[in-house]
Amino acid sequence: MTARLGRVTCDITISADGFSAGLNQTEERPFGDDAGDGWGAKLHAWLVETPEENRTEVDQLAAARAFVMGRNMFGPVRGEWDRPWNGWWGEDPPFHAPVFVLTHHARAPQPMDGGTTYHFVTDGIESALAQARAAAGDGDVAVQGGATTINQYLAAGLIDELRLHIAPLTLGAGTRLFEGVPPLELEQVKSRAAKLVTHVTYRVLS
Numbered sequence: 001m002t003a004r005l006g007r008v009t010c011d012i013t014i015s016a017d018g019f020s021a022g023l024n025q026t027e028e029r030p031f032g033d034d035a036g037d038g039w040g041a042k043l044h045a046w047l048v049e050t051p052e053e054n055r056t057e058v059d060q061l062a063a064a065r066a067f068v069m070g071r072n073m074f075g076p077v078r079g080e081w082d083r084p085w086n087g088w089w090g091e092d093p094p095f096h097a098p099v100f101v102l103t104h105h106a107r108a109p110q111p112m113d114g115g116t117t118y119h120f121v122t123d124g125i126e127s128a129l130a131q132a133r134a135a136a137g138d139g140d141v142a143v144q145g146g147a148t149t150i151n152q153y154l155a156a157g158l159i160d161e162l163r164l165h166i167a168p169l170t171l172g173a174g175t176r177l178f179e180g181v182p183p184l185e186l187e188q189v190k191s192r193a194a195k196l197v198t199h200v201t202y203r204v205l206s
Helices: 055-061 125-136 147-155
Strands: 008-015 019-021 066-069 098-102 117-121 141-145 161-167 186-193 198-204
Touching: 008 055, 008 147, 019 147, 055 161, 066 125, 066 147, 098 125, 117 125, 125 141, 125 147, 141 147
Parallel strands: 008 141, 008 161, 066 098, 066 141, 098 117
Antiparallel strands: 008 019, 161 198, 186 198
């Protein structure tokens, strides 16, 4: 009997005009000039200021058994790994599961506290997903982002469920979800409005 595979999901916070980050991303402003200081203060205010109101969605973010993310989401280091960098989340990242980081530059796995281990994948999105599926067993795999990485997986038809968290602001320019993605047929599964965000979940049909 073939083992059941979990879903491939993704959660991403975007502005009302579809951007996950503005222009001029830096280490101090990882989401760009107009998103606010620190970890995207305006875009992610719903996570920081009203976590209890959004408890279902917060818990959902960490429910996967393995994660995939792009190099840009992992951190600001570009090119070769010329300085120690173990993600934005400190010594005990919130994942508590294997995380597969897409990169062009090889690096040994990096164990962290709390069960998170970063694995660095140099041979593409399909390989990262295959490794994440193997690690997750029959659990879900979450493609964490950023938008450029999610767009690659959407274009390849590898996402089962898309969970958008839409913040009430516009950025006007930057990194945009669905950029370069062919037309998709989506089925809305649920939606919920909260004070600082609207949550919408879609099943990706094709």
